[in-house]
Amino acid sequence: MKKKKYIFVFLLIILLLGSCNILRHKDLNKDNLSAKDRYEFNYSFMEAEKQKMLGNFNDAAVLYEKCKKLDPLSAAVYYEISTLLIQKEQYNEAIKNARMAVKLNPQNTWYKAILAVLYKQINKPNEAISVYKKLLKENPQRVDFMYELAIIYNYVKKYDDALKVYEIIEDNCGVSETVSLEKERIYMVKGEKGKAYNEIQKLINSDPAQIRYYGMLAESYVSEGNFDKANEIYQQMLKVDGNNGLVHLSLSDFYRLTKEYDKSFNELKIAFASNDVDIDVKIKMLITFLKFSNESAELKEQSYNLLKVLLNTYPDDTKVHALYADFLIKDNKVEQAREQLRIVTKNEKSKYIIWEQLLLIESTLADFNAMFTESLEALDYFPNQPVLNYFHGLSAYQLKKYDDAEKTLKLGVDLVADNPNLKAEMYSILADTYNKLGKMKESDNAMEQVLIIDNGNKIILNNYSYYLSLRGDSLDKAERMSLICVELEPENSTFLDTYAWVLYKQNKLDKALEAIEKAYNNGGKNNAVIVEHYGDILFKLGQTERANELWNEAVKLGKGSEFLNKKIIQKTLIE
Template sequence: MATTPVITEGAVLVPKKDKIQKEVKLTEAQKLEFDFAFTEATKAILLQELDKGLSLYATCLKIDPTSAVVRYELANIYMSQDDFSSALELSRGAVALQPLNIWYQIQLANIYQKKGMMDQACAVYDDLIELHPERKDFYYLQAAIFASVEKFDKAIEVYDRLEKKEGIQEGVSLEKQRLYLAAGNKKMAYAEIQKLIKKHPYRADFYGILADLYLADKEEGKAFDQYEKILKIDPDNGLVHFYLADFYRRKGEIEKSNVSLAKAFGNSEIEADQKIQFLISILMNGDQESMSDEYLKGLLDKLVEIHPGQVRVHALYADFLRKRKDNEGARYHLRKVLEEEKTNYVVWEELLLIDNELLDFESMLKESSEALKYFPDQPLLYIFKGVAAAQKEDYKTAIQTLEEGFSYIGDNVKLRVQFQTYLGDSYYQMGEAKKAFKSYDEVLSFEPQNVIVLNNYSYYLSVRGEELEKAKKMSSLCVDLEAENSTYLDTHGWVLYRLGEFKEAKTILEKALEFGGGESAVIVEHYGDILFRLGDSDKALEEWKKAIEIGEGSEYLAEKVKTGIIPDEIEQNEQ
């Protein structure tokens, strides 16, 4: 196990109180030795060779015990190891030796903060401000320390000193306003914003802040007055319409709110991100109930019109349309996103899901192939491509794709089941029944009640006249799990038919017809075949004629209708 070197007094002497010796005058040889040791120590620390670096810094202190820079560097090392007590003594020593060095002072203030010694940290910033009055950041840092321990009055005093020196400034007044609010002094919080308005009477955002303060105090009339002032200053200011939209919405005046919001969205000077965030907040908080889908769509259309190249606009529009079942519209905007961001996997996946739902397997095949160029290790993309190829009856491509993607599934059982299911179907269509049944067996070893595989497996066995008892067991389980599924009932009935259990098959097929099977030419034809086997040839012929009218029955259906019997080829296959 790796360990962190510990700085000990054997390496560098760090007494509890760093006693500063009188200045040492070095000879030229000592200066050269000190400079070499210091340079090598710095290199070692950069290379993470702490032991070597510490040893060399120790050498430096032996040569010059009054070196402030060595103490500073050692303090940094102690800080990196969270040993702030040792760092503090060294940093105090560095500052005592060179009290005018700004970096030593800043380091000391940081260490005090780390140790929770906030008053001492602020005292250091007092010194820094006195030495460097031009550095406004020191005022902000000192005020932030006071605020962090809720000494709001002290923090405000710091900003008052800066304001006295520099005059009224936006950043200072806004910080003071925030601090006054934190301290519960609302009157002074208002005063700070009013100071800014007096200095910058044409800054609309300050009126907006003042309006927010009034709204927080439930003084809606005064808030509205500020919005009116903004419109007088800048009638085309889009931001004020955001303020007004929110203001009217809070008051329940939805129609006025929607008018203002439409104006804000139509303003090209307002950034797309601000509009998007506003719209997201409405959609996420359920506020869209006060807006019609047509109105929201109008806002999104306006976004696309004014900010056509913004990917987030198209992504938001796609999400909006997807939730409203407009898959064609959502797909259009997802494709727009992918024109700019080819490496956004989530968008590819959503697009392919839509292709699948739209049964657009041409697009699904093309777009999954493109997605795989960017994400060749994402197994789900192989499923999309494999399924699309299979739906287009390109089973060779389907098998190649699914076999390649299978290597990326790892230990994911759900993906394994999906791959083997689709592989089984494709193998069977390619005439590789043995491979297909092996895939199905693997699926059922993980999911014994997978109705899709139970149905397909049992049906294919019945068609081939193989392992019919196994097929019967699987198809029976299938209808137990989904008793009103006409497809599964048909499969079970057909297995019984192949076993010669015609009466039982008739009962099952009648259930299939009851639950919607009457719209399937295959199911109606199967029912006719069963009736024929039971000796009711007239009724069988009626069913076959119905199947012809529905369309897409078996290749022998027309001959059955013409002759009134089951052809010899089928007779031989069923023996």
């Protein structure tokens, strides 16, 4: 039994009825008191009432005890002490006082009622039953006592006794959902399914427009596998309220159980188009549906159909557009997903995860103009989210807005708390940004920060080496870092080119030639910079004719260095 609920509900009823004063004054045993004691008793009792109303229960308890000493035969005092002990959850002591109140005034209904509730509280159902039976003998029309008695009979599994009490309630009050469902539950426990179903049918007969009762009965038939009978009830539901989306949702579940999948899906579409079914229920169902959408073309098509129904039903609901975007992303339709996410961010600015998802798509599409604009707007709402600084810094760098990139990335790295990979990425872009701004020392420091976080970062090791080689600075360090990259990926043409160029700058031409040939033969022949470097190394080794051929190849491939055309025209090495 749910214990505390009974106690406090009962106390609330007493307070609402306002019966206490009537009862108390009637039960005060003042005739045996002297005038002085009577005055002291009345004053203390009223003051105790006042303190109790103010919530000063300890003060009230002291005053009630004083009253008890003045008049140990006052039932009202024992009753009030009992209620205070209930507040302290001292139930055994509360029972002692409640018993005394009943003993002193056996006719008082409230004293017996609180005693019954206390017996339930300490799990003495038989004692509670005895008290409730006495209460009902004295108050045969009290339906609340009938309910309490039936509940306890249920608890001790005296189901037939509980049913008798519920029948009396029904005779007094008519058919009610509470009683019928309790009777239905008891009949199911007893294995009397026919009687159980009759109880729900009684509810239907008492309120034929209440569609919920039909659903209960249909589900009962489904649970025992009687699909024909269940189908009859579902068809009745359609006749009663065919426009109710909940009816169609129930039918969809039913047809799925009977393996009538086309019917099930059609009913589901009707339910999704109805406002009777809560949108959150639909979204939860659709999320489950979408998990399996890639298992077959039919499921995927059905997913799209349901999503479109939701969009038509809730065109302004951002949750639906966000869900549609998730599905489109899963289906690799990122541009369409982007449009859905833009609808969300236009109408709902406060959902950070949507901004991040949108910016990830812009990154996938390499739409740096959109990324720049959207990340800037997102930062207005979430200025302390470093991921937004990352996207804004990345897009600014790609758009050659190096001052913007520097500013936002410097802010971003300071915001990162527990994401070392993100911090390393931001320092990496910051290093390239500083390099573009000619801030070589700051660029080197940024790359050192990356290597502190990830000392095996191949991209940084390669770029750092290359930047140093271009400046002719710290070439031994550049060679060590570049060699790490080559050893990790010996066929990577970019890493081989950097290594060759560092060796070239150190005038280690034979080793440089060996490295650049590997770069050229591993895809570098399609890269203008690598081909030009190959030509430079050969020229310095005295193979001028072959060098000129390679420079001409580089021109055809695309953009080489600013000196490439001059090298071809003048047929000489220019650095």
